[in-house]
Amino acid sequence: MKQVVLELKDLQKSFGDNHVLNGFNLKLYEGENLVVMGKSGSGKSVMIKCLVGLMGADSGSIKIKDDDIVSLGQKELDILRTEIGFLFQGSALYDSMTVRENLEFPLRRNKGKIKTGQTTEELVVEALENVGLVSAIDLMPAELSGGMQRRVALARALILKPKIILYDEPTTGLDPITSKEIIQLMRTIQKTYKTSSLIITHDVDCARVISNRMILLVDGINYAEGTFEELSASEDPNIKAFFKN
Numbered sequence: 001m002k003q004v005v006l007e008l009k010d011l012q013k014s015f016g017d018n019h020v021l022n023g024f025n026l027k028l029y030e031g032e033n034l035v036v037m038g039k040s041g042s043g044k045s046v047m048i049k050c051l052v053g054l055m056g057a058d059s060g061s062i063k064i065k066d067d068d069i070v071s072l073g074q075k076e077l078d079i080l081r082t083e084i085g086f087l088f089q090g091s092a093l094y095d096s097m098t099v100r101e102n103l104e105f106p107l108r109r110n111k112g113k114i115k116t117g118q119t120t121e122e123l124v125v126e127a128l129e130n131v132g133l134v135s136a137i138d139l140m141p142a143e144l145s146g147g148m149q150r151r152v153a154l155a156r157a158l159i160l161k162p163k164i165i166l167y168d169e170p171t172t173g174l175d176p177i178t179s180k181e182i183i184q185l186m187r188t189i190q191k192t193y194k195t196s197s198l199i200i201t202h203d204v205d206c207a208r209v210i211s212n213r214m215i216l217l218v219d220g221i222n223y224a225e226g227t228f229e230e231l232s233a234s235e236d237p238n239i240k241a242f243f244k245n
């Protein structure tokens with residue numbers, strides 16, 4: 001039996017009368033690529049923000065490895081966060097910093113975490129090599145294309161060599177060819193670093209290529225779970241809606 005590295009149980013989150021999550025459950029197993037699909041506004045980003053503690057859930061439990069994050073203090077939460085890479089929706093690079101400085105940022109905040117004996121410079125270069133962008137090291141984000149920005153954001157999410165990576169819409173806003181490149185990079189990263197990944201997307205091609213398993217978020221719950229093949233063959237109209245182009 002594979003180990004569960006992350007678990008959401010009965011997660012609830014409302015904004016006033018807007019009940020976004022109504023008892024959402026999720027288990028991420030070690031080494032898998034789990035895709036969560038849901039239509040725009042269904043609560044995918046809210047779910048992932050609750051997961052990393054950027055937003056408080058109303059109720060439910062959030063376990064990462066064996067820790068219930070609700071019970072953790074700030075210090076313990078910070079330590080746990082360094083084991084999780086987070087690719088924000090839309091890249092979210094710091095506009096006033098160079099690529100190098102964007103990558104140095106998580107290193108400076110987590111000095112004690114670097115166990116490989118590598119220097120900051122070596123880590124930054126290695127992270128950029130992973131995404132094929134060493135040449136952009138001294139550029140500003142505004143000088144990069146959307147696809148390059150996404151790759152730098154990916155390098156930043158990886159720089160602490162996290163065991164778990166959360167991707168919020170990694171291919172949204174990119175052209176089909178660049179999307180494919182990003183998806184390939186995500187697969188390479190999983191192979192190289194043996195990470196477990198939670199990928200939020202509404203890109204059906206991305207889901208097909210990358211997922212080992214999928215969860216469909218509908219009406220605030222984990223409406224259906226299965227492999228891409230299983231779900232895409234379903235006759236349920238709520239499920240079918242995800243797979244027709």
Ligand SMILES: Nc1ncnc2c1ncn2[C@@H]1O[C@H](COP(=O)(O)OP(=O)(O)OP(=O)(O)O)[C@@H](O)[C@H]1O
Nearest residue numbers: 015018020038039040041042043044045046047089
């Ligand atoms: N800070 C907030 N305050 C109030 N409402 C919010 C807040 N954040 C999100 N919401 C609401 O929660 C719902 C879910 O938003 P969320 O961003 O999770 O959607 P999503 O599934 O990620 O959509 P998309 O695919 O467009 O990124 C929306 O109705 C949104 O208006």
Ligand SMILES: [Mg+2]
Nearest residue numbers: 044045046089
């Ligand atoms: Mg979102």
